[in-house]
Amino acid sequence: MPVPHSPRRFGAFLLATVAAAALHCAVAVPAAADEPGWTAEPVAGSAPGAAKAGARPYFYLAGTSGTVLEDRLALVNTSDQEHTVTLRGADAYNTAGGAFAVRSAKESTGAGLWISFGAGTTVKVPAHTRAVVPFTVTLPPGSQPGDHPAAVVATESGHEVGVRVHLRVGGPALAALTVEDVSVRGKGATARVSYTLVNRGNVALTPELSISAEGTLGKVAGRSTRTLPVEVLPGQRVELTEPWPGAPVLDRVGLTLTVTAPGGARATGSASAWFVPWGIAGRTGVGLLGLGAVAAAALLLVRKRRIRSGDGPGPSPHGSAVPEEAPAPEHELTGAPR
Structure with missing residues (x-):
């Protein structure tokens, strides 16, 4: 027999059930596994000659061959634990579909090797801390004028974050x-x-x-x-x-x-x-082909009938001429008995 509950007791029971379900959901749903807990970005407004301070989507550096350029990278730890991040420079390229991508350390042979973090290649960033890491870009003497796409790559435990470096060497620019x-x-x-x-x-x-x-x-x-x-x-x-x-x-x-x-x-x-x-063309082609087959069959039938009925001269079906019948012998009527 069911036990009756008062409205007050039922409301308390319902509230406790909802709270338990919420607690269970909070425990059962883990944090996203792909969240590194830190970010890498250019220090706002730190580029030499920048018009004004503010957030920058990438690094923009320009100079003549043989010069050394400087900039700074910000690593921000947003988690409750320390992170150890490794920094390097990398060549950039287009994927087949046109996306911006970076090469591995072994594949980089160009502008990625011009980027140096000196002693700051490996950086330990405490919890809830922002670390500013300076780096240099050395433009080799005799380097070709124009754009040399590159990137700064921050890595920890297989997770990589790349920040583009738009690098231009002074000289004639050719757009082609x-x-x-x-x-x-x-x-x-x-x-x-x-x-x-x-x-x-x-x-x-x-x-x-x-x-x-x-x-x-x-x-x-x-x-x-x-x-x-x-x-x-x-x-x-x-x-x-x-x-x-x-x-x-x-x-x-x-x-x-x-x-x-x-x-x-x-x-x-x-x-x-x-x-x-092609659907219409296929149906039309089949129709024309069928019409041609019917016409050919009709002509063949008419020809066979003409040959069987003997219309017109021509060889016999056996390949020889049809012999003419000999005329019947004539009898002389004289009235005299024979």
Whole structure:
């Protein structure tokens, strides 16, 4: 038999149940495993010649070959325990899709080796503490002018945080690129244009792209000029795709891609493509093939009937001429008995 509870007792029981469930959830859900407990970023407004103090998304350093540049990195420990962070410089490059990436210590052979933390390569950061670590960038004598992409990499227990170093060596700047391997995939609203951009100059480029198209019957809708969400580093190539919702369903189209970038860089690439609704074309082809087969069968039947009925001259079915029948013998009627 159930025991009746008063409203007050039931409310207390419900409150205790909710509190226990909340406590269980708080204990059962662990902290995210990928949280390092620290951050790495440029010290705000510390760059030489900075216009004003403030947060910086990356380091920007420039100078002539043979000079030494300086800046500072901030390591902020947001956890309740000490962290030991290792610092190094690294070369930067574009992935195939255009993302910014850094090379390992063994792979770095360029600007990443110009970065030095001196005795501060390994830094112990106490709990809830901000450590400022100075570093230098030595531009070798005779280093090529232009951009030399690099990064500062902070590592602890396999977790890496990279901060970009936008490094430029003084001298002539050349903005140049090419558009290669243009092709079209899909059709209609799902069509996409694939292409490759290659930075042939010595400065990083943020390009703009436009697409124009010419069909058999005239112009076809392309794409208006827009800035691409990628920065192509010097000497790098990236493979990109662009939606082309204006592609026709049935036509032969000549496509032209025009890419421009600050500094006077301009390049074009072209391709041609057939757009055929293969479902309709397949059904039409099958219909025409069937019609041709019916016509051929009808002609063959008519020819057989003509041969069997003997219409017109021609050899017999056995390959020899048909012999003519001999005339019947004539009888002389004289009325005299024989």
